[in-house]
Amino acid sequence: MKQKLDFSGREQLYYQIYDIMFQEIVNGKYAEKDLLPAESELMERYGVSRATVRRAMDLLKDEGLIEKKRGYGTYVKSLVPKSYNRKTVDFVWKHQGEKQELIKKVVSQQVIPADEETAGWLHLEPGVPVIEIVRLWYKKEEPMYLEKSYLDYQWIPEALERDFAKESLRMYYVNRCHVKMAKAEEEIYAVKAGKDEAELLRIREGDAIFFTKRIPSDEQGVHRSFVKSYYRGDCCYLGVKQEL
Known part of the structure; x- marks a missing residue:
């Protein structure tokens, strides 16, 4: 089932997917080392191209939240993004x-x-x-x-x-x-x-x-x-x- 995005052009599609998945990770839907859906599944879910999904995933990787392992898939590396202010x-x-x-x-x-x-x-x-x-x-x-x-x-x-x-x-x-x-x-x-x-x-x-x-x-x-x-x-x- 496709999850609705705003296709009006006001916001980049990859940013919308990134934001959805960012919140799912930091809010506890996934635990560390959990596998994320495959690119093909995300393409179907959001109704977008592979390039759009990959750009969203690249942003999550830049935040230190996910990592891709050959032959295994993309998994959650951390629940705390790099951009969060460090707290004691x-x-x-x-x-x-x-x-x-x-x-x-x-x-x-x-x-x-x-x-x-x-x-x-x-x-x-x-x-x-x-x-x-x-x-x-x-x-x-x-x-x-x-x-x-x-x-x-x-x-x-x-x-x-x-x-x-x-x-x-x-x-x-x-x-x-x-x-x-x-x-x-x-x-x-x-x-x-x-x-x-x-x-x-x-x-x-x-x-x-x-x-x-x-x-x-x-x-x-x-x-x-x-x-x-x-x-x-x-x-x-x-x-x-x-x-x-």
Whole structure:
């Protein structure tokens, strides 16, 4: 069965396939050393040429996610792309041995006036329009974490028309905005879930959760978004990487 792509010409087909497979890998559909579908199968699935599939796979290889072995096929080499900002502290999901893909859903996508905190991080005036994208990540139909992203409406008003349940914000910046994020500042807190967060995460108000504020910057140091995330404390823990 063919998976739908946008053949209007607004976006390169190989980039669309790359983005789909990128998300499938980093969100857990595949594990390390898992074989990926053959080129012929991907051609049939997406209704594209072999050259298009190969270009998408080359991008995944450049990210360090996949490797091709003669006589064996193409397999997942890593679940962490080279382009991700290196973290010393990260969230680790409990029961990672269970192979289950994280699925994201858009809760809301709208234009709102920027509050003082959002305006400050994005170097805007309070009250100017920003795009708020609220998404939930699920595992086995259970909500795992909630993310609220804020973008300057004047910079990319067309983002309102995108489906960020299927498309990653990261690839939208690269492919449509021609902007690559170079680094990010992040603050991590242990807090009690508020009423709205508790309802979306299906936990009790006041339950312990992790709360983060993340501010990605492009290669020129411009803050392109402000992201607030809420992680269920019963689903993950903080992992610390340290070189000795």
